[in-house]
Amino acid sequence: MARLSKTPVSTSPGAPARASAVVLLVEDEPAVRTVTRRMLELRGFTVILAEHPEEALHIAAATSRVDVLLTDVQLPGMDGPELARQLRDSRPDLKVVFISGYPREDAFAHSTDDPAAEFLQKPFTPKRLIEVLNRALSSNASTPPPGSSGDTQKLPRDLP
Numbered sequence: 001m002a003r004l005s006k007t008p009v010s011t012s013p014g015a016p017a018r019a020s021a022v023v024l025l026v027e028d029e030p031a032v033r034t035v036t037r038r039m040l041e042l043r044g045f046t047v048i049l050a051e052h053p054e055e056a057l058h059i060a061a062a063t064s065r066v067d068v069l070l071t072d073v074q075l076p077g078m079d080g081p082e083l084a085r086q087l088r089d090s091r092p093d094l095k096v097v098f099i100s101g102y103p104r105e106d107a108f109a110h111s112t113d114d115p116a117a118e119f120l121q122k123p124f125t126p127k128r129l130i131e132v133l134n135r136a137l138s139s140n141a142s143t144p145p146p147g148s149s150g151d152t153q154k155l156p157r158d159l160p
Contacts, residue, residue, distance in 0.1 A: 022068075023045050023048065028075050067137060068133060073108065073111065074100065081098070099121075101123075103121060104121070
């Protein structure tokens with residue numbers, strides 16, 4: 001079931017680039033979803049939760065604002081990249097951060113990577129999560145035009 005969470009804006013280091021950023025978090029593992037939500041709330045993000053892609057699509061259709069999609073790559077029914085593509089049909093400026101327990105090259109073995117999206121490997125620290133979200137929110141990158149390789153829009157990726 002989707003839930004909207006909002007906490008007071010944090011003024012501490014690591015606060016979001018835009019204190020009022022709205023994150024749609026799509027994660028099928030309850031423990032990961034709960035911990036990630038808490039990490040975000042403590043840093044002033046507004047978090048909308050979805051357990052699976054179909055729920056995320058329904059929520060997005062009924063929600064006027066989502067700044068960033070934070071989604072697992074591998075989800076039941078539809079993978080994260082397909083969810084991002086469908087959401088960007090109606091929200092072309094939506095920022096995307098993929099999360100996975102696998103390294104980026106392995107996470108996208110059965111789906112298509114999005115060069116305009118950020119990637120964060122699990123497990124991650126609150127600091128690393130906020131750094132990657134801030135980078136996504138601050139980027140001007142958007143979905144590459146059809147037929148484009150997107151090479152000019154690639155962003156720095158997570159380094160070990």
